[in-house]
Amino acid sequence: MEILEVKKQKTMLDNVLEQFNKTADSMNLNSNIRKILSITNNEIIIHFPVKMDNGNVEIFTGYRVQHNNALGPYKGGLRYHPTVDVDDAKALAMWMTWKTSLAGLPYGGAKGGIQIDPRNYSLSELERITRRFTYALGDNIGSEYDIPAPDVNTNEQTMAWMADTFMSTKSPNERSNHKHVVTGKPVGSGGLEGRDRATGFGVYLTLRLLFEGRNETLKGKKFIVQGYGNVGYWASHFLNNDGAILIATQDAHATLINTNGISVEDLYEHCKPRKGSTKGFEGATEMNPDDFFGLECDFIIPAALGNQITEKNADKIKSKIIAEGANGPINNEAEHILLNKNVTIIPDILCNSGGVIGSYFEWLQNRNGELWPLDEVMFKIEKKLTINYKRVEKLANTNKIDWRTAAYTIAISRIETAYIERGIFP
Known part of the structure; x- marks a missing residue:
């Protein structure tokens, strides 16, 4: 009887290690440093109880992986998603190390989150979950040690809860010194003007610079976006302001198309009361989700989760430019196919680095006791990126x-x- 071997689907961790090893080979990286960078420094897994609104207690699992801090404190987001596990956190932490280093920041890389679907919990439950997770992390985070930030399904409110909880564990005369334990806070709680749009602005800016290098503008260019959250919206907002035309979007709820152009702002307003869902938007029609990446367009912005473009759908892609708004949206097999088709891929560690650059300026602002206006912040981000x-x-x-x-x-x-x-x- 013949036994068929089932090919295991590669994970994000497999992808990032392959990318690292490919680069290490090409640059003849010092073998001892290669050993250090191929593993993480710390992997923290925490199980913690939280009382729900109905009085029942649920146990949650949280992660914080610290990859490397040779250049400075660990830095990276926290995501709330059912797929969060230690391997994904390891991959994302390694990507953050490369991202902060490429950006020229005094940071290392970390990542983490909670294995949870936040849509299943009330706001008060999410607050208790966040505060309990922060308390459980304890001194595994710190304003000069490991600085979390928002990521998938977390936001400025999440960061405000984290900062308040962490500061509450310190003596009264020390609390003001720990405001920068997280970045991405609300402006009224020490946050940075423009931090909300920094990542999407970076995606827009790298695309603008790419076309400028080809003596072209964004005017009239058609694009599609996977994921219409913070990154997808702000990238679309800035691109649209420069004359580019959004013709299709995709999220977990719907795949929408309008070849004449989708109103970026109308779609954003539609999503607000629907927890980010684009479904039911009247300015576009639904299409087969399997055909999304194969649409005729000038560039694609995958701004959702990792491993969305694989060897199964890469052949369908007609666009010659992909700007990685998400972390690791293209697996290595797909990238090989795309490069052979002469597709230019603006990699995640460059394309979406506007967010961590903005975080750095927020961190500096808190440390120095300064307040910078929006135009100054955006100028600083644009210059560095x-x-x-x-x-x-x-x-x-x-x-x-x-x-x-x-x-x-x-x-x-x-x-x-x-x-x-x-x-x-x-």
């Missing part, structure tokens, strides 16, 4: 390599230099 973009573009063109390998090479080289200069204890 433009410098990073030009460096990746130059290396990719000079060495005739894909943009991801170029971005990884710059990021990993900076960490390698830090280790070589400082040495490895003892």
